[in-house]
Amino acid sequence: MQAAVYTGKGVIALQTRDNPRAGADEVLVRIHAASICGTDLKILRGGHFRVGPDETRVLGHELAGEIVEVGAHVGHWTVGQRVSVVPNIGCGHCAMCRKGLNNMCPDYRAFGIDIDGGFQQLMRVTPAALYGGNLFEIPAGMNYEEASLIEPLSCCFNAWKDLAVTPLDRVLILGTGPIAGMFLQLAKAYGARQVIVVGRRAARLAEIAPLGATDTVDSSAVDVLDEMQRLTGGRGVDVALTCAPAPELQVQAMAALARGGRMNFFSGLNKGTTVQIDTNKVHYWGLKLLGSTGSSIQDYASALQLVESGQIKVTDVVTHRFGMADAVAAFDHALSGQGMKTILYPQEARL
Ligand SMILES: [Zn+2]
Ligand SMILES: [Zn+2]
CATH class of the missing domain: 3.90.180.10 (Medium-chain alcohol dehydrogenases, catalytic domain)
Known part of the structure; x- marks a missing residue:
């Protein structure tokens, strides 16, 4: 063989x-x-x-x-x-x-x-x-x-089930790989009201958007957090998932969360990489920062x-x-x- x-x-x-x-x-x-x-x-x-x-x-x-x-x-x-x-x-x-x-x-x-x-x-x-x-x-x-x-x-479902997504939720997906694609599909299947996908290449955004995005954000062209505010009417997102191994995406996801927001650090970072967390925002806004593997x-x-x-x-x-x-x-x-x-x-x- x-x-x-x-x-x-x-x-x-x-x-x-x-x-x-x-x-x-x-x-x-x-x-x-x-x-x-x-x-x-x-x-x-x-x-x-x-x-x-x-x-x-x-x-x-x-x-x-x-x-x-x-x-x-x-x-x-x-x-x-x-x-x-x-x-x-x-x-x-x-x-x-x-x-x-x-x-x-x-x-x-x-x-x-x-x-x-x-x-x-x-x-x-x-x-x-x-x-x-x-x-x-x-x-x-x-x-x-x-x-x-x-x-x-x-593996996506493992992360997804703990985020308790409902049709009331605005979902942010950072990344344009196949895992991001599967989360877009889950968000659509669960009826999320808004599904925003962020990527740094326009061609990849165009490829992935039909899987379930309501909005795309090209991070090479606009400020992601400003755009997130604009797209959500200043509310922020209820759910965020990071689907590429980049610390700046984790920072963006946490910053984009609304009160009561939930997120999953889905893509692991290289060993030893750390990210600062505004724990006061976690505390006062009641955020849920989750992880999952496999x-x-x-x-x-x-x-x-x-x-x-x-x-x-x-x-x-x-x-x-x-x-x-x-x-x-x-x-x-x-x-x-x-x-x-x-x-x-x-x-x-x-x-
Ligand atoms: Zn695999
Ligand atoms: Zn065992």
Whole structure:
């Protein structure tokens, strides 16, 4: 089989490997769609604390495929079932795992990080993933590309559910990547009265706005906070999400919040970066400053329903698709920052 392998900082190599086999407590999945995420790019740049710059790993944690082999001890799952996975596998016995928060487990393992992931033609689903409830059957009517994007949507949903958005709310989304796109879709699905997206490139704003924005703000052309005041009639926004790893966006989001405002610092900053907070504003205005990382199995199940029901058209964030022969080009493309979501189709040579 072929695999696109991270072989050290900055390098993805297309390799031919022996076909893996399912162990007695595993299933083997033929990967049909795997989406490139900012986390994959972070690893590729050598900036992820769990993947060393000299390690070798098949990246990819946003994936979907079809079961082609089932281990002797495995019940329920059968050859031919279409499946996707929740990538973060909790230890199963810590306080976070006991609450069902596999994404908060300090000892988690994850596909595409500690375990070979989706950018290969065949992937083993480990016993811990199988028995931890990380494998999902794809509902009838949902295609592999949609299923591969449930994972990033589930991370968005994890942040979103705590913001308690209603049709009364004005929502601010800072950033123009696929995560920003998914938050626009959520804001629209939840009926937010106003959805403002901020970016620094006009072309990206034009690309992302149809996903659900009522207003766009080009931060290279106007003062974001002045424009926020103008667009909201001086009220500020009720909800804000930062979707790019820039400290100035966090500052802008906090400054733009109205009384009773809620926000989520969704994109993490580089390690060691800090941002000043006006705690008097938090105190007197009753702000809720939240964070979240990854998604639990429950978040994943919720995101799956949002796509299955047609409320979120998750593939609308996809702008580029590549076959396996062009896997290296797919990463180069994603690294260049063009377009929103890039999908690899491991069973196709070229698209
Ligand atoms: Zn991801
Ligand atoms: Zn745990």
